[in-house]
Amino acid sequence: MKRPLVYMSRCFGFEKCRYDAETVTDEFIESLKSKVDVIHECPETAIGLGCPRSPIRIVRKYGAPVLFQPETGLYFTEKMTEFAKNYAEKLANVDAFILKAKSPSCGAGNVKYYDFMTGMIINEIHTGFFTAEILKRFPDALVTDELLLAIPQERELFLSRLFKD
Numbered sequence: 001m002k003r004p005l006v007y008m009s010r011c012f013g014f015e016k017c018r019y020d021a022e023t024v025t026d027e028f029i030e031s032l033k034s035k036v037d038v039i040h041e042c043p044e045t046a047i048g049l050g051c052p053r054s055p056i057r058i059v060r061k062y063g064a065p066v067l068f069q070p071e072t073g074l075y076f077t078e079k080m081t082e083f084a085k086n087y088a089e090k091l092a093n094v095d096a097f098i099l100k101a102k103s104p105s106c107g108a109g110n111v112k113y114y115d116f117m118t119g120m121i122i123n124e125i126h127t128g129f130f131t132a133e134i135l136k137r138f139p140d141a142l143v144t145d146e147l148l149l150a151i152p153q154e155r156e157l158f159l160s161r162l163f164k165d
């Protein structure tokens, strides 16, 4: 049987690449690594954000989402979008994506959205800038994160779809 190809966010135990120079330990994701072929990336370090780094967030400015680093006042919207588009073009035959939940770069539909002027959270959730571009290329891929995979029914469903052949 062909091993599925799974993309994983790099901070799932591959490298201490989070903003606080830490990694994420997840027992299930760790156990899956030996059963699939894995590719991984950290889009924030890939576009030159250091590690550790000041956190970035998705902010609504003039009605549109931008990728913003409050501490420095810098924007990474274009850099991240361009990187993601180029990365997506080179990706082939990915069966599933396991993405770091809530990340403004990697999160899939569960990322906080802030108002630029007030700094308050807007009652609306977003997908991370990197993931949004990647999923345009793979609209039918399995997409999940560590929070969903912590729910037994979600985990079973994910595994049954991933190893369906």
Ligand code: SF4
Residues within 6 Å of the ligand: 009, 010, 011, 012, 017, 018, 019, 041, 042, 043, 044, 045, 100, 103, 105, 106
């Ligand atoms: S969530 Fe994404 S951008 Fe953030 S550390 Fe993990 S791989 Fe890098």
